[in-house]
Amino acid sequence: MQTEKIPYKIYLEESEMPTAWYNLRADMEKKPAPLLNPETLKPMTAEELSPVFCDELIKQELDEDTAYFEIPEEIRSFYRMYRPAPLVRAYCLEEKLGTPAKIYYKFEGNNTSGSHKLNSAIAQAYYAKKQGLTGVTTETGAGQWGTALSMACSYFDLDCKVYMVKCSYEQKPFRREVMRTYGATVTPSPSMETAVGRKILAEHPDTTGSLGCAISEAVEKATSLEGYRYVLGSVLNQVMLHQTVIGIETKTALDKYGIKPDMIIGCAGGGSNLGGLIAPFMGKKLRGEADYQIIAVEPCSCPSLTRGVYAYDYCDTGMICPLAKMYTLGSGYIPSPSHSGGLRYHGMNPILSELYAQGLMEARSVEQTKVFESAQFFARVEGTLPAPESAHAIHVAIEEALKCKETGEEKTILFGLTGTGYFDMLSYGKFNDGVMGDYMPTDEELAEAQKTLPKVE
Amino acid sequence: MQTEKIPYKIYLEESEMPTAWYNLRADMEKKPAPLLNPETLKPMTAEELSPVFCDELIKQELDEDTAYFEIPEEIRSFYRMYRPAPLVRAYCLEEKLGTPAKIYYKFEGNNTSGSHKLNSAIAQAYYAKKQGLTGVTTETGAGQWGTALSMACSYFDLDCKVYMVKCSYEQKPFRREVMRTYGATVTPSPSMETAVGRKILAEHPDTTGSLGCAISEAVEKATSLEGYRYVLGSVLNQVMLHQTVIGIETKTALDKYGIKPDMIIGCAGGGSNLGGLIAPFMGKKLRGEADYQIIAVEPCSCPSLTRGVYAYDYCDTGMICPLAKMYTLGSGYIPSPSHSGGLRYHGMNPILSELYAQGLMEARSVEQTKVFESAQFFARVEGTLPAPESAHAIHVAIEEALKCKETGEEKTILFGLTGTGYFDMLSYGKFNDGVMGDYMPTDEELAEAQKTLPKVE
Numbered sequence: 001m002q003t004e005k006i007p008y009k010i011y012l013e014e015s016e017m018p019t020a021w022y023n024l025r026a027d028m029e030k031k032p033a034p035l036l037n038p039e040t041l042k043p044m045t046a047e048e049l050s051p052v053f054c055d056e057l058i059k060q061e062l063d064e065d066t067a068y069f070e071i072p073e074e075i076r077s078f079y080r081m082y083r084p085a086p087l088v089r090a091y092c093l094e095e096k097l098g099t100p101a102k103i104y105y106k107f108e109g110n111n112t113s114g115s116h117k118l119n120s121a122i123a124q125a126y127y128a129k130k131q132g133l134t135g136v137t138t139e140t141g142a143g144q145w146g147t148a149l150s151m152a153c154s155y156f157d158l159d160c161k162v163y164m165v166k167c168s169y170e171q172k173p174f175r176r177e178v179m180r181t182y183g184a185t186v187t188p189s190p191s192m193e194t195a196v197g198r199k200i201l202a203e204h205p206d207t208t209g210s211l212g213c214a215i216s217e218a219v220e221k222a223t224s225l226e227g228y229r230y231v232l233g234s235v236l237n238q239v240m241l242h243q244t245v246i247g248i249e250t251k252t253a254l255d256k257y258g259i260k261p262d263m264i265i266g267c268a269g270g271g272s273n274l275g276g277l278i279a280p281f282m283g284k285k286l287r288g289e290a291d292y293q294i295i296a297v298e299p300c301s302c303p304s305l306t307r308g309v310y311a312y313d314y315c316d317t318g319m320i321c322p323l324a325k326m327y328t329l330g331s332g333y334i335p336s337p338s339h340s341g342g343l344r345y346h347g348m349n350p351i352l353s354e355l356y357a358q359g360l361m362e363a364r365s366v367e368q369t370k371v372f373e374s375a376q377f378f379a380r381v382e383g384t385l386p387a388p389e390s391a392h393a394i395h396v397a398i399e400e401a402l403k404c405k406e407t408g409e410e411k412t413i414l415f416g417l418t419g420t421g422y423f424d425m426l427s428y429g430k431f432n433d434g435v436m437g438d439y440m441p442t443d444e445e446l447a448e449a450q451k452t453l454p455k456v457e
Numbered sequence: 458m459q460t461e462k463i464p465y466k467i468y469l470e471e472s473e474m475p476t477a478w479y480n481l482r483a484d485m486e487k488k489p490a491p492l493l494n495p496e497t498l499k500p501m502t503a504e505e506l507s508p509v510f511c512d513e514l515i516k517q518e519l520d521e522d523t524a525y526f527e528i529p530e531e532i533r534s535f536y537r538m539y540r541p542a543p544l545v546r547a548y549c550l551e552e553k554l555g556t557p558a559k560i561y562y563k564f565e566g567n568n569t570s571g572s573h574k575l576n577s578a579i580a581q582a583y584y585a586k587k588q589g590l591t592g593v594t595t596e597t598g599a600g601q602w603g604t605a606l607s608m609a610c611s612y613f614d615l616d617c618k619v620y621m622v623k624c625s626y627e628q629k630p631f632r633r634e635v636m637r638t639y640g641a642t643v644t645p646s647p648s649m650e651t652a653v654g655r656k657i658l659a660e661h662p663d664t665t666g667s668l669g670c671a672i673s674e675a676v677e678k679a680t681s682l683e684g685y686r687y688v689l690g691s692v693l694n695q696v697m698l699h700q701t702v703i704g705i706e707t708k709t710a711l712d713k714y715g716i717k718p719d720m721i722i723g724c725a726g727g728g729s730n731l732g733g734l735i736a737p738f739m740g741k742k743l744r745g746e747a748d749y750q751i752i753a754v755e756p757c758s759c760p761s762l763t764r765g766v767y768a769y770d771y772c773d774t775g776m777i778c779p780l781a782k783m784y785t786l787g788s789g790y791i792p793s794p795s796h797s798g799g800l801r802y803h804g805m806n807p808i809l810s811e812l813y814a815q816g817l818m819e820a821r822s823v824e825q826t827k828v829f830e831s832a833q834f835f836a837r838v839e840g841t842l843p844a845p846e847s848a849h850a851i852h853v854a855i856e857e858a859l860k861c862k863e864t865g866e867e868k869t870i871l872f873g874l875t876g877t878g879y880f881d882m883l884s885y886g887k888f889n890d891g892v893m894g895d896y897m898p899t900d901e902e903l904a905e906a907q908k909t910l911p912k913v914e
Contacts, residue, residue, distance in 0.1 A: 007470070007471045007537075008471065008537040008538060009471075009537075011468045013464070014464045014465065014466075078840075080464075080465040080466075081465060081549065081839065081840045082840060092538065110567050111840065111841075112836065112840055112841050112842040112877070114879075151837075151840060154837045155837070155838075155840070173882070173886070174631070174879070174880075174882035174883075177882040177883075177885050177886045177889065178842060178879075178882060178885075180885075180886075180889045181833055181836060181842065181882075181885050181888075181889060182836065182837060183837070376638055379569065379638060379639065380608075380611045380612070380639060380640070381612075382538065383535075383538045383539060383568065383569055383608060383612070384568075384569050385569040385635060385638065420569070422571075422631070422635075422879040422880070423631075423879070425630070425631035425634040425635060425638075426631075426634075428634050428635075428637075428638050429630070429634045429637075431638075432634065432637045432638060
């Protein structure tokens with residue numbers, strides 16, 4: 001099939017951009033478990049969710065049957081400012097590795113937020129605006145999501161309140177400044193602004209914060225203010241839905257040249273990037289039309305798929321969000337301070353969790369220093385300095401390409417390059433100075449964190 | 458002509474990318490004045506330049522007649538990793554301004570170096586490698602050039618020594634870290650490593666450095682080491698030559714849709730971006746085939762075109778480089794510490810200087826706070842956070858679009874968006890906090906700086 005010379009970068013025409021998001025659940029025979037009300041332990045209804053989330057987003061969150069959701073023109077118009085994202089043929093990487101494998105990556109870093117997060121941020125801001133809201137609240141860890149949401153809110157003239165995990169707030173002043181440039185209010189979490197923040201600070205005055213805690217603060221703020229709702233950048237099914245633009249564009253680009261990937265690799269924190277990238281391919285796999293090896297890559301220091309349990313858990317530390325059935329380390333799990341960048345959430349998106357439970361995808365965990373080695377290698381060879389998160393996928397793609405070198409197999413490897421490392425130079429600096437450490441929780445530590453799991457029959 | 462709907466982003470096919478750089482001097486009736494030997498005051502010969510510069514680059518520097526230089530395949534191969542750069546139709550900006558003007562910008566920020574500088578960096582690294590050199594030295598101010606050169610040297614496995622103006626070195630640790638990630642050595646300038654650095658430090662122990670001083674150190678280092686040459690990121694004719702890929706791609710993209718710009722706007726520091734963008738258009742103008750209004754935009758705090766003199770001057774503070782005839786403020790001129798970002802060089806490329814002297818282009822100077830206002834406005838409306846340098850062009854483009862709104866003229870405005878502001882968040886922070894100042898040198902200060910001009914008959 002591959003007779004035509006594949007260009008370095010495959011760009012779709014605007015007319016070829018997706019007009020609908022794809023809801024993978026529609027093709028799943030066994031659906032993911034429903035969200036539960038933490039008090040009644042019964043499935044959450046749209047009414048119960050409406051004080052927290054925007055109405056249209058709740059519909060998307062709960063809908064298991066509609067295969068396609070049309071992308072509103074206002075969102076498509078914003079997408080056209082920075083999409084289609086390029087699908088890159090990694091010719092230089094292949095040559096440097098001396099592998100017969102063919103390597104492709106979908107690059108989502110070519111926008112000011114620097115990552116794929118903007119794909120869902122603009123959708124969530126749009127539905128908030130459409131509902132006539134004044135603003136939204138959210139949390140951010142590494143800062144990619146907060147930046148993306150600030151941009152999206154600025155575009156629709158919505159107020160944006162971001163609770164930024166305190167250690168990131170202090171280590172990434174420039175991330176914060178980008179959000180402020182886009183008009184967002186950024187508060188280090190835990191803060192004295194919320195009851196949950198005050199409680200945590202009273203108990204742990206020296207805490208550097210966690211994603212779960214920042215989520216609790218953002219939810220409390222949203223529900224206590226008139227005209228506000230809470231929005232989230234990962235984990236939820238609605239977020240994965242929006243991120244399917246990544247996979248759909250990728251598949252369209254590959255199909256144009258008759259390319260079928262043998263292997264699809266993505267980094268996995270909350271799972272929205274991985275889910276978005278693999279969705280249309282997994283759909284074919286579920287329908288029995290094609291097969292692909294799908295690999296989720298997570299950090300050793302936050303190994304929810306590889307070392308977590310598949311169980312109902314709280315989505316946040318404050319235990320005020322719905323319960324989700326997912327691979328989780330327990331909502332009390334906080335990665336070691338030596339952990340860099342994102343991929344630090346204790347759980348995994350429920351759809352991906354169910355697919356993993358069914359054996360439809362694999363998962364691997366990687367040590368941080370190995371990840372940065374691959375990141376630096378990739379930056380030098382392919383020119384793009386990757387985010388540490390994305391470098392997890394790069395690392396496994398390189399490992400697989402080297403296996404092909406040994407076996408002589410000409411596999412086609414596709415991975416997601418979710419973002420750039422411009423705001424992670426403090427971590428790169430540690431790596432450059434040779435003072436970056438690795439961390440792997442002991443079984444005892446994991447068992448301890450699992451004690452925070454709720455009891456659900 | 459413009460019947461077809463213009464997309465948000467016009468991407469060329471790889472096959473449409475330029476195969477040659479365009480030497481604008483070939484179409485100039487009155488050529489720019491030659492470089493002079495600072496000791497003999499006679500035109501510099503290739504032999505005299507060869508201890509400092511790479512041989513092929515010297516040929517390009519001195520050649521006034523060859524209209525096209527073929528781009529070697531190795532460089533085109535690297536270009537394909539991040540080029541063609543998109544030509545963007547600023548639909549959102551037009552709508553927000555309510556202008557009948559049609560606005561286009563060529564975006565050069567979609568690569569890890571974050572700016573157009575990579576276009577020349579890879580060319581210079583290639584010729585250094587081809588000559589069998591061990592490495593190159595250079596200076597960097599805001600850091601864009603140093604980053605680009607580090608990437609290019611890493612690609613060709615060349616050693617790279619960067620002298621970074623001390624205040625930038627301290628204010629931009631993340632720029633420095635990107636360069637280190639690509640394997641470069643970064644030294645704050647002035648340093649004790651060179652005679653000129655030691656001399657300046659002895660006289661001014663508290664100096665925060667200047668571009669002119671860093672150039673002197675880099676040149677001294679290159680000439681004192683075996684197998685090294687000095688390379689420069691702007692000002693020189695060779696650099697402008699490489700940057701013509703910007704203008705050639707832009708013109709090809711516009712021609713595809715039958716669009717003729719009425720006005721071309723670029724920020725101007727040393728002039729390489731502006732020169733590269735306007736080259737093919739200016740060529741047509743020189744040949745009498747078309748007319749365009751061309752506007753160079755510079756900061757009020759470093760106004761070489763608008764308030765400088767057209768005279769022979771030193772290219773560096775140490776007065777060891779050749780003399781160039783250019784619009785200059787005097788090599789002793791150092792912009793106020795309140796000046797942010799690049800565009801801080803005391804002179805202007807000799808080709809652009811001659812074109813300006815002949816009245817073929819205009820120049821305007823803009824205050825820093827106005828530039829940041831336009832930068833923030835643009836970031837919010839068009840989604841891309843611009844570098845402060847690029848925002849000079851944005852500012853004048855917006856001014857001109859608003860004039861069209863008043864007059865009802867449907868002008869087509871083209872400007873160069875040279876890079877992103879990811880590494881300028883300290884300056885954005887000052888702007889966000891309302892503590893950014895403006896600075897305009899007095900006539901007396903300019904007269905004082907001009908005293909450093911050499912006497913050349």
